[in-house]
Amino acid sequence: MTAPNTNRPSPIKVLIAKPGLDGHDVGAKLVGRALAEAGMDVSYSGLKRSPEQIAERAQIEGVDVVGLSIMSGAHLPLAKSALEALRARGLAHLPVVVGGVIPEHDREPLLALGVAAVFPVGTPFEELVSGIEKLVSSRKSTRAAP
């Protein structure tokens, strides 16, 4: 299942996090599992994490990408405070993606906040996997450039 991808020396490390108070985590866990099956190294924050807790965990685990799962409709304020908490820890470069019940007209405002990609409910796993792979590899190549 988790055969190493020969193109990459180490698997992409992802933190799937549940910010805010929303307790609906079926989607977060399914996405986490799908990413793990695609060879990524996935950890899950558990429910009701504060922005600081999420940023701290991202730092300790040295993840390549943070996925926020938000079903309550509070994605704009929650994404904003998570990004701020990451910035405060010097992790502004870390791509943050948002999934959940995200209306189309909130996609642009999320991207404007600094979210790297939005994956609303109904996004096929394949698209998620390739989206995250692309994000991480483009970031790695940018950083490798002189």
Next chain:
Amino acid sequence: MSKEKSDLSRVVWESGLEVKPVYGPADVEASGGYARVGAPGEHPYTRGIHPSMYRARPWTMRQYSGFGTAEETRERFLFLIKNGQTGLNVAFDLPTQNGYDSDHPMAQGEVGRVGMAVDTLADMEIAFEGIDLAKISTSMTINGSAVPIMAMYFAMARKRGYPLKELKGTAQNDILKEFIGRGTWIFPVDDSVRLVGDTMEFCAKNAPKYSPVSVCGYHVRESGANAAQEMAYGLAIACAYLEHVMARGLTVDEVAPGLSFNFDIHGNIWEQVAKFRAGRRLFASIMKDRYGAKDPRSMQLRMIAGGGGGGLTVQQPENNIMRGAYYALISALSGTQTMALCCFDEAYTIPSERAAKLSLRTMQILMTEMGLCDTVDPLGGSWFVESMTNEMEREIQKILATLEGGSGIVAAVREGRVQAEVNRSAWERERKLESGEVKKVGVNCFVEEEEEHAVELHPYREGEAAKQVQRLRRTKETRDAKAVERTLARLRAAAAAKENVMPATIEAVEAYASVGEVCGVLREVYGEFKEPVGSWR
């Protein structure tokens, strides 16, 4: 051609039961016969808990509603009542459900968003102003913070002159399922169960017509469980609460009539029907044979059913109108006592007035035009339905056996074992949806390229949230601070001594102590639940 081929291929339900192309009398005999069918209103209640069911009393219509402040929610309540709704079903916002006040840092962006914000008794008083609590029964979807919210409802009712002895209504208050799915837990598992026990004991002694617990298979199914698991875990949870309060010296007949259930409907129509009929008679048998119930009310599985959020799709949202109508039909064919439908826009947003009214009209059409109330258990006696009811009963029993007949569920939840089972089912179902083995219209078949969806989004008004915080501050300033301090100290002592916390909580909320303050005291005493590591997949 292909039709013939698919007719002859295997048909297996999500719960693993296989369906034959044709059923006859021999199939019923082979599956266990008619012995446990019985008559409606008689043990084991396979056909329904009342002898004449909807002929005597149609189901209660109780749409889940609430958002913003108490004023806005009250307006929606009045709208629904005006349009013929016969009960209320209150949605609370996430801070309220998680035991935080509206001014807590964790409440940021969430105040009034997915339900009504309640901080103190003042909000409860506004929400129900002018609504006759004796005529309109109210069900409250509240779990982790059920103790202060029930206390507020009781305090509000008492203040308005309704004696607790006569008060009807329901609190969801099923904390075990919150650990499996939905997530509005606060305290550790065992303390949480004890709090549920406190409410059951309090109601048995002081508010005997109030249902303190509505056991929810619903959210277990929503989290990924199949129909058989949904019923099995629901029954197991009911057993756990009962055994807990019976250990306090209460008899089964003092507490079991206060138990009700909340079940899900989505997926295969016949599988749901078999689930309800099998579940009803299993519950009756367990109550009678294991716990020695004598009061028929202790053995009657009363339920709310009709919603099935997990069956609705964000794609082609209007299709959810049809899904809702079929779920309502299944619910009526299965003998539900109360119905609430998920609105077609609910995969996106707080339902609009239009969507809420459509759900209400759907139920009213079934009730008044279609003959759903004509006769009891119209599917009873069908060779197919009776065979599958027998098989479903065995399937549910098999799962119950893995939980020591049900009693083992508290430990299984504490250790994350139930969660792991449910996660596994969710993953299997998702894989089948992705592969197309399980079909979903608009998702993996009959897919359309869609423009912006035709759903009007409920606005979230920051101003209303600010108003709520202001009201909380005002209440805190004007209340008798000494009385709050005194009553909260009494609550702390009761909690630490493991005494029933309900009387002290009622006193505290009557002094306008807030949800956050009451839960804060209980957090100090009990600590908070820590999710079992590694149970997420």
